[in-house]
Amino acid sequence: MKNWLKRSFDLIFFVAIASCISLSILLGAVFGDAQPVQARLTDDTYDGNIFALYGGNGSIVPPRISLAQSLEQGRAAMLVFYVDDSADCKRFSPILNLAQGFYGKTISLIAVPVDSLDLQTNNYTPADEAYYYKGTVPQTVLISGEGKVSYDREGLFGFEELDSAIRDLLHLPDAPPELKFRKTDRVINELNP
Helix, strand or coil, rough: CCCHHHHHHHHHHHHHHHHHHHHHHHHHHCCCCCCCCCCCCCCCCCCHHHHHCCHHHHHHHHHHHHHHHHHHHHEEEEEEEECCCCCCCCEHHHHHHHHHHHCCCCCEEEEHHHHCCCCCHHHHHHHCCHHHHHCCCCCEEEEECCCCEEEEECCCCCCCHHHHHHHHEEEECCCCCHCCCCCCCCCCCCCCC
C-alpha cells in the first residue's frame, strides 16, 4: 500500500513540474516578443493620464466643475485644452499642477480633453468649454467669474507667465521675488528628464 501511495505522489509531482515547464514555455512563446512599456515625455505617443504620469497629480482630471457651473457661482475659471498624446501637453502638465496647488481653491481648473469635443457643432455658447477652443493644444484660457476672457494663450509657457495672468485676473499683487524667479522645470517623477 505504501509503495502505491509513493508512486501516486511521484506521478502527481512530475505532472505538476511538467505543467509548470509547459506553461513557462507557452508564456515565453506568447510574450517573448513583447517590448517593455516606456513612457516618454518628448514624443507624441499615448502613455495614459498625462497629469498623473508627468504632472504628478491625477486629480486634475476629470474636472470637478464645468465652466457653466463655475460661471453660475461667479467663480473664475482656467480652461486648459489638451490631448494625452501630445509632447507639448505632457511638458505643460507640471505647470498646471503648480497652478492647482497655488490657486485651486480660488479658481476652477478645468482640463478639457479635445478628443471629447464635438468640433462639428458651431452653436456653442460662452458657457460651453468648446466655445473657446482655437484648434491648438495646449491652450490656456482664463475667464473671470463674470465670463470675460482675460488671458488666452496657445502652446507652452512657464508658470511665471501663468501666475502673473492669474494674479491679474484675481486682482492680486505681484508675486514676491522668491516665487517669481523660482525654477518650474524641476523633476516631478522618474519619467521626466
